[in-house]
Amino acid sequence: MSLQIQMLGTGSAFAKTFYNTSAMVTNEHARILIDCGFTTPKSLHKLGITPDQIDGIVISHIHADHVGGLEEIAFRLFYQHNKKRIKLFITEPLAFILWENTLKGGMNNPEDGYISLDDYFDVILLEENKPTEIFRGLTIEILPTQHILRKTSYSLFINSRIFYSADIRFNEQLLIHEVVQKRNCHTILHDCQLSGTGVIHATLEELLTLPDDVQKRIFLMHYDDKMPAYIGQTGSMTFIEQYQILTLPE
Ligand SMILES: O=c1ccn([C@@H]2O[C@@H]3COP(=O)(O)O[C@H]3[C@H]2O)c(=O)[nH]1
Numbered sequence: 503m504s505l506q507i508q509m510l511g512t513g514s515a516f517a518k519t520f521y522n523t524s525a526m527v528t529n530e531h532a533r534i535l536i537d538c539g540f541t542t543p544k545s546l547h548k549l550g551i552t553p554d555q556i557d558g559i560v561i562s563h564i565h566a567d568h569v570g571g572l573e574e575i576a577f578r579l580f581y582q583h584n585k586k587r588i589k590l591f592i593t594e595p596l597a598f599i600l601w602e603n604t605l606k607g608g609m610n611n612p613e614d615g616y617i618s619l620d621d622y623f624d625v626i627l628l629e630e631n632k633p634t635e636i637f638r639g640l641t642i643e644i645l646p647t648q649h650i651l652r653k654t655s656y657s658l659f660i661n662s663r664i665f666y667s668a669d670i671r672f673n674e675q676l677l678i679h680e681v682v683q684k685r686n687c688h689t690i691l692h693d694c695q696l697s698g699t700g701v702i703h704a705t706l707e708e709l710l711t712l713p714d715d716v717q718k719r720i721f722l723m724h725y726d727d728k729m730p731a732y733i734g735q736t737g738s739m740t741f742i743e744q745y746q747i748l749t750l751p752e
């Protein structure tokens with residue numbers, strides 16, 4: 503049995519030639535999204551996939567390039583698919599701020615009694631650091647990681663052997679000791695800021711300091727429009743491209 507990861511986008515928040523970084527993870531039992539940014543509905547549309555064909559969405563953190571497409575997905579299911587509610591896999595702190603700080607403005611509808619995240623989504627709370635089989639053969643572990651100071655943000659382990667950074671500061675210890683030495687992840691999908699000083703994202707310069715054995719496992723995502731100029735300058739790491747499909751052992 504295998505697991506497929508298809509990138510719906512590989513761009514940074516401000517990229518214009520790539521859609522927002524988001525992954526569609528599929529096995530024989532389910533198809534889920536990791537994050538759903540403001541360009542993700544259009545990316546799905548280009549693939550001919552409608553919201554009712556997605557079984558759930560996992561959320562890493564509350565930036566628009568990771569959650570900005572949720573209102574559209576939920577409204578389309580609600581108003582075009584008979585009030586269907588998609589499963590939303592999220593931690594409790596994120597669920598609260600996702601509604602209160604992001605979605606409530608557009609979705610709160612007291613007149614019709616739709617006043618909470620649960621009115622639009624089938625909210626399934628994930629516990630931090632606890633591997634959870636969300637669908638048969640698909641286990642997600644959500645790991646608190648550093649992105650913006652004092653802002654809740656997570657990376658993910660998928661079926662324990664795939665690491666998905668989402669947005670994260672460079673963390674050598676985590677990548678070498680936890681992801682590679684302890685968990686022996688065969689595949690790492692990592693965000694990458696191509697130039698400038700790394701403050702809230704790992705930079706290419708920082709990632710290039712990793713040992714070769716770690717770099718070989720890394721696919722770079724969440725990059726800006728200048729990515730083509732950096733091809734061949736990423737050591738043993740590879741840029742993953744929009745719509746590229748990785749077929750991985752389950
Ligand atoms: O403290 C901050 C907050 C935000 N930003 C920018 O806004 C973007 C939001 O999405 P992102 O997390 O993919 O990337 C972020 C950065 O490009 C920043 O540089 N510093």
Ligand SMILES: [Zn+2]
Binds near residue numbers: 514565669724
């Ligand atoms: Zn981002």
Ligand SMILES: [Zn+2]
Binds near residue numbers: 563669
């Ligand atoms: Zn972010």
